[in-house]
Amino acid sequence: MTDQWWLEDDDDDMADDLTEAQLSELVAALQTLHDVLVAELDEGSDRTETVDLDQPIGRISRVDSMQQQKMAQAQKQRTRGRLSLVKVTMKLVEDGDYGECRRCGESIGFARLKAKPESPLCVACARSAEKR
Numbered sequence: 105m106t107d108q109w110w111l112e113d114d115d116d117d118m119a120d121d122l123t124e125a126q127l128s129e130l131v132a133a134l135q136t137l138h139d140v141l142v143a144e145l146d147e148g149s150d151r152t153e154t155v156d157l158d159q160p161i162g163r164i165s166r167v168d169s170m171q172q173q174k175m176a177q178a179q180k181q182r183t184r185g186r187l188s189l190v191k192v193t194m195k196l197v198e199d200g201d202y203g204e205c206r207r208c209g210e211s212i213g214f215a216r217l218k219a220k221p222e223s224p225l226c227v228a229c230a231r232s233a234e235k236r
């Protein structure tokens with residue numbers, strides 16, 4: 105890998121490789137996503153803590169609020185997982201390895217990365233991972 109690995113191929117054969125413009129667009133998207141997730145986690149901690157189970161509320165709504173609390177916690181866990189994936193991906197960008205499938209090493213492709221900039225796998229590998 106050279107410092108300018110993304111500039112090496114102007115070949116149409118390598119259409120799946122990211123251009124410099126695509127890369128910077130994705131890096132910006134990653135940074136935005138990072139900030140959004142961090143903000144979401146802050147809000148999430150407020151929300152889960154304000155559910156007061158000692159309040160004299162009916163049994164049903166107590167179950168409701170416990171369920172909501174559980175859902176908020178699960179959501180928070182997903183957000184945390186996504187955030188750590190985003191952080192790992194930002195490290196890949198620094199190392200110049202961004203955009204390669206971590207399982208097969210093929211280009212993940214701009215369209216997929218644009219939809220989900222933290223994707224660690226190409227479509228084919230993600231599909232086979234989901235089947236398990």
Ligand SMILES: [Zn+2]
Nearest residue numbers: 205208226229
């Ligand atoms: Zn793959």
